[in-house]
Amino acid sequence: MCSPSGLPRAIETPRLTLEPQRVEHADEMILVLADRDLYKQTGGEPPSLVELRSRYAEQASGQSPDGSRGWLNWVIRERDTGVAVGAVQATLRFQRGSISAELAWTVGVAHQRRGYATEATSGMVSWLGRHGVETFAALIRPGHTASERVAIHIGLSPTDAVRDGEVRWVRRAPSPPSRSERRAGWS
Numbered sequence: 185m186c187s188p189s190g191l192p193r194a195i196e197t198p199r200l201t202l203e204p205q206r207v208e209h210a211d212e213m214i215l216v217l218a219d220r221d222l223y224k225q226t227g228g229e230p231p232s233l234v235e236l237r238s239r240y241a242e243q244a245s246g247q248s249p250d251g252s253r254g255w256l257n258w259v260i261r262e263r264d265t266g267v268a269v270g271a272v273q274a275t276l277r278f279q280r281g282s283i284s285a286e287l288a289w290t291v292g293v294a295h296q297r298r299g300y301a302t303e304a305t306s307g308m309v310s311w312l313g314r315h316g317v318e319t320f321a322a323l324i325r326p327g328h329t330a331s332e333r334v335a336i337h338i339g340l341s342p343t344d345a346v347r348d349g350e351v352r353w354v355r356r357a358p359s360p361p362s363r364s365e366r367r368a369g370w371s
Contacts, residue, residue: 192256197307200300202258202272207244209259210236212268216292225328243273253277256312260291260304269295272308276317284319285312289334301330302337309338323350 195202203209210233218230231239243255254276260269270291277284287309291301309320322340324331326349335342340353 192258193311195258195307195311196263197303199263200269200304200307201261201263202304202307203261205240205243205257205259205271205273207237207240209268210240213240213259213271216268216270216295217290219293221293222290225325225331227325258304258308260300262295267295269300270304272304274308274312274317282319283317284321285309285317287320287322287338289331296330301334305334306338320355322353323347324353325350 192204194204214231214233214236217236220230223229240257242249243257245255247254255273256276257271257273259271261267262269270289272287272289274285274287277286287305289301289305291304312320320338320340322331322335324335324342332353335353339355341355343352343354345352
């Protein structure tokens with residue numbers, strides 16, 4: 185799933201490149217994440233450069249401190265300009281022989297309303313699916329219409345589960361056809 189350096193591989197979409205996140209990206213991403221309007225729906229404050237570098241350094245390890253979760257993070261770039269416009273991430277859990285991914289996406293205010301979140305998240309989900317991820321989820325604050333639209337586009341549906349005021353949206357990969365379905369030509 186990762187390159188020899190331990191970073192996930194770059195992902196290309198029609199208009200974007202998802203570039204594996206490195207600590208050095210903090211210097212550029214601080215500008216993308218600086219607009220306070222970005223936090224109106226989700227809460228919180230823009231990070232300082234020191235906080236962002238620290239976060240990216242921790243994420244660079246590729247796993248949570250206790251080793252229970254894997255972390256894959258990408259910076260979203262416009263292919264034509266090379267400008268960083270946001271980030272996507274997947275937190276992986278390995279349970280009972282299957283892999284699930286909790287997804288998150290952020291696009292800077294200056295780059296919103298162009299479909300970048302949907303395109304980048306779709307590209308990430310497609311890549312993760314090809315690498316064995318079977319279940320996808322995201323936590324979305326009720327009424328965050330833009331994120332709800334991204335979730336719907338990638339096939340997530342809201343559940344009754346709520347964590348810290350956010351609704352858990354889930355999509356499970358379709359099960360492979362059974363032997364009888366394959367024999368009947370359903371695959």
